[in-house]
Amino acid sequence: MNFIISGDSHGPMMIGTITNIPAGLKIDIDSINEDLKRRQKGYGRGKRMKIENDKVEIVSGIWKGYTTGAPLTLIIQNKGSNTEKEVRSVPRPGHGDYNAYMKYKIPDLNIYTERNSARWTAVLTALGSIGKQFLKEFNIEINGYVKNIGKMNIKDGEITEEVKKYIDEMKNRGDTLGGTVKVVAKNAKAGIGGYSTVFERLDSKIGKVFMSIPSVKGIIIGNEDFSLTGSEYHDEFYIEENKIKRKTNNAGGIEAGFTNGENIEITVFLKPIPTLGNPLNSVDLKEKKEVKSPYIRSDVTVIPSSIIIFENALALILMGSIIERFGNDNIDELVRRYNSANLFDWNDGFWKDNNR
Ligand SMILES: Cc1cc2nc3c(=O)[nH]c(=O)nc-3n(C[C@H](O)[C@H](O)[C@H](O)COP(=O)(O)O)c2cc1C
Numbered sequence: 001m002n003f004i005i006s007g008d009s010h011g012p013m014m015i016g017t018i019t020n021i022p023a024g025l026k027i028d029i030d031s032i033n034e035d036l037k038r039r040q041k042g043y044g045r046g047k048r049m050k051i052e053n054d055k056v057e058i059v060s061g062i063w064k065g066y067t068t069g070a071p072l073t074l075i076i077q078n079k080g081s082n083t084e085k086e087v088r089s090v091p092r093p094g095h096g097d098y099n100a101y102m103k104y105k106i107p108d109l110n111i112y113t114e115r116n117s118a119r120w121t122a123v124l125t126a127l128g129s130i131g132k133q134f135l136k137e138f139n140i141e142i143n144g145y146v147k148n149i150g151k152m153n154i155k156d157g158e159i160t161e162e163v164k165k166y167i168d169e170m171k172n173r174g175d176t177l178g179g180t181v182k183v184v185a186k187n188a189k190a191g192i193g194g195y196s197t198v199f200e201r202l203d204s205k206i207g208k209v210f211m212s213i214p215s216v217k218g219i220i221i222g223n224e225d226f227s228l229t230g231s232e233y234h235d236e237f238y239i240e241e242n243k244i245k246r247k248t249n250n251a252g253g254i255e256a257g258f259t260n261g262e263n264i265e266i267t268v269f270l271k272p273i274p275t276l277g278n279p280l281n282s283v284d285l286k287e288k289k290e291v292k293s294p295y296i297r298s299d300v301t302v303i304p305s306s307i308i309i310f311e312n313a314l315a316l317i318l319m320g321s322i323i324e325r326f327g328n329d330n331i332d333e334l335v336r337r338y339n340s341a342n343l344f345d346w347n348d349g350f351w352k353d354n355n356r
């Protein structure tokens with residue numbers, strides 16, 4: 001399975017294609033659209049999100065509501081499309097304007113906003129929503145919540161009135177906030193992922209996709225406290241009612257690039273949004289002078305909105321790894337293979353009688 005996302009942030013539409021998805025998976029479009037709404041509505045979003053009304057249209061790879069096994073392509077229309085803009089020559093610190101110009105050398109920074117913009121995470125959310133529907137067939141469930149916004153610890157992930165006030169204060173000051181989000185996947189069996197090549201490792205896949213999401217500056221899988229000793233950190237095995245169990249889950253469900261059967265737990269760290277209402281210092285690349293950074297509109301924080309992006313990104317990665325191990329032809333076959341694998345049975349004699 002692979003996916004590609006294209007589309008300009010202010011062009012006519014955003015486009016995503018996913019390949020090698022098994023046939024026979026029923027796709028619930030309403031549920032994809034609900035996820036898109038969650039991404040749009042989180043507290044702290046700016047004016048652009050009031051213009052957009054993200055809805056998905058699947059244009060290939062689907063027949064009577066079921067996947068066919070062909071590449072599945074979906075589109076999301078942009079309403080905030082481009083009108084002619086004045087040439088921009090002042091880059092925003094923290095954004096990609098200057099660096100993209102240094103690579104592509106077209107003298108208008110507006111161009112780079114198209115790809116630098118996190119607008120494409122709408123498509124990632126939609127593709128990952130299909131991933132979540134796939135994982136439902138395997139009883140795997142993913143949920144996320146906010147841990148911190150700026151200096152504020154968010155109790156029980158709840159965006160209370162106090163939290164909203166804090167975000168509003170930042171908005172009034174023309175400032176922005178980053179934070180941390182936690183994502184948890186439950187019920188994945190042990191042995192998904194791999195170590196045969198380094199990029200088969202589930203943790204390397206998670207790192208690659210999560211770190212590609214704009215603003216993400218790091219992830220930690222499992223316990224964030226690296227002052228723990230080995231005896232405190234590692235999750236000891238024991239036997240209960242004939243089953244192999246773990247006493248703790250400091251590894252966050254992944255060891256050596258494979259799921260270990262415990263919950264997958266990922267903490268994601270995001271930097272503050274770079275476009276500030278009270279702009280930072282910059283330079284004019286055309287006029288050779290120090291000026292303030294441009295400001296038209298911006299999100300104040302995307303921490304609440306980003307939960308669904310990470311949930312669905314993880315769903316997409318797990319779907320890919322399950323397909324990699326169990327095949328991609330037909331969903332029912334795949335579920336059968338998944339269910340009959342990994343039944344560790346002390347009594348089947350496999351361990352004692354297998355002479356390999
Ligand atoms: C959902 C989402 C919305 C974002 N909205 C904005 C925004 O309104 N203004 C802005 O300057 N940056 C925004 N960002 C962050 C920038 O896209 C990002 O910081 C920039 O592309 C530089 O990439 P980097 O932070 O990964 O280094 C957003 C990020 C996400 C995930």
Ligand SMILES: C=C(O[C@@H]1CC(C(=O)O)=C[C@@H](OP(=O)(O)O)[C@H]1O)C(=O)O
Pocket residue numbers: 009046048049052080113116117118119120121122214297298299
């Ligand atoms: C459009 C989305 O996010 C955008 C991401 C973004 C950025 O610089 O990353 C800048 C803003 O867009 P604009 O430049 O049009 O004001 C956000 O609204 C979206 O999430 O769908």
